[in-house]
Amino acid sequence: MENIKFKALEVNEIDGEFKREIIEKEINDLPEGDLIINVKYSSLNYKDALSAAGNKGVTREYPHTPGIDAAGIVVEDKSGTYKKGDKVIVTGYDFGMNTDGGFEEYIRIPAGWAVKLPQNLSLRQSMIYGTAGFTAALSVYKLLEADVDKNNILVTGASGGVGSFACAILAKIGYKVTAATGKSGARYYFNNLGVENVIDRKEVDDDSGRMLLKEKWDGVIDTVGGNILTTAIKATKYDGAVTCCGNVASAKLDLNVYPFILRGISLFGIDSVQCKRELREEAWKKIASDWKVDQLDEFSTEVLLEDLNDQIENMLAGNSKGRVIVKL
Known part of the structure; x- marks a missing residue:
């Protein structure tokens, strides 16, 4: 596909200190994988905040783009698992830890890391859950x-x-x-x-x-x-x-x-990282149907990529409540 330019939050290690900034990347900068997704929403988790602060127990090597959650639209899938235009959710595995994550507008991952967005759930709602x-x-x-x-x-x-x-x-x-x-x-x-x-x-x-x-x-x-x-x-x-x-x-x-x-x-x-695919799909179906929470907006604060730095500091200080979702 075309080598599109896009925005990403990158964390870099400089002389033992960690700096976060919005940079411009290209599709060719993405890691190997079958599936390219145009990310519409991500979310901020405590693990993301640790990664963004340079915690080597979460992310070993920098520069790095955190974000263990992503939801978006399939652009290309060489494995044939998904069609162009399919809506998918990505959580778990190595996503956002030692593989660049969801705090960027495009990601490339193994197709097995994604699940199809269930009916009755929007991309935005899926990231309120994350x-x-x-x-x-x-x-x-x-x-x-x-x-x-x-x-x-x-x-x-x-x-x-x-x-x-x-x-x-x-x-x-x-x-x-x-x-x-x-x-x-x-x-x-x-x-x-x-x-x-x-x-x-x-x-x-x-x-x-x-x-x-x-x-x-x-x-x-x-x-x-x-x-x-x-x-x-x-x-x-x-x-x-x-x-x-x-x-x-x-x-x-x-x-x-x-x-x-x-x-x-x-x-x-409870392990959400290596959870078996069958259980993963079943849990998301439950989230979208019988267990769907009526008060979803009560959980979330929506921010842009440019606002993430303050939210990361807030979470690290223990002042976060509910979910922070990121609109890309």
């Missing part, structure tokens, strides 16, 4: 598989992207949700999502050292890890289930075996 909504959907899917009672489900880190969507999806399908958050003044936000109970995260951060805590939760979707996850597991009811998808609080899990051998608790790890 990896965060997709991860939340996988977490809900595990609770459904575990067949936990719906009476009292805890969601930790509830004001973040994954937590917000987990709250909204659970409430929509009939679960009674308790949202744990460190954000003050968030009650209206959660009530608007259908959440019945909002508590301070300190209430689920036990430091007593006890082996087990009083049974409280039928199930838990944890997004933060660390001692909050430990506390949640210890307080989960007999035969309950806990999902784990994040480590922003800590990657350490200081735990004993008693919740598992005395209460039969199940702990499920």
Whole structure:
């Protein structure tokens, strides 16, 4: 195809410091791959903010264009999987980590990294969900598989992207949700999502050292890890289930075996990166139909590529709420 010029956010390492700027790229600059997509929307995730700040645990080599989410229109597919004009979503795999990501107007990737946009979902809506909504959907899917009672489900880190969507999806399908958050003044936000109970995260951060805590939760979707996850597991009811998808609080899990051998608790790890294609497609179909959130605009702030720098700094400072979507 024609060697089109386009805009991209590039992060460069100069003398050990990392600089972000909008540059002009060409199609020929893109990495190898079968599928070329004209990106219409992307979204900002915590992993993107880390990559944009030079975190070598996320991105090893610079210059680099972050963005682990993208939604757009197929321009060319040498694999024959998609037709020109098909609308697709890209999340997971190495996209935006060590392969240039969605903060640019064109991307080139392996065709297997994309899924077709489901009916009843726009490109913009798909990026309001993005990896965060997709991860939340996988977490809900595990609770459904575990067949936990719906009476009292805890969601930790509830004001973040994954937590917000987990709250909204659970409430929509009939679960009674308790949202744990460190954000003050968030009650209206959660009530608007259908959440019945909002508590301070300190209430689920036990430091007593006890082996087990009083049974409280039928199930838990944890997004933060660390001692909050430990506390949640210890307080989960007999035969309950806990999902784990994040480590922003800590990657350490200081735990004993008693919740598992005395209460039969199940702990499920949630991985949205290498998730099998069949489950990936099923989750997106659920997001576009039975689990589609009515209050999508409540989750999102829309910005342009030129506005991303401030949003990245805001997220790194812990001041982000909901989703930031990027219109390209």
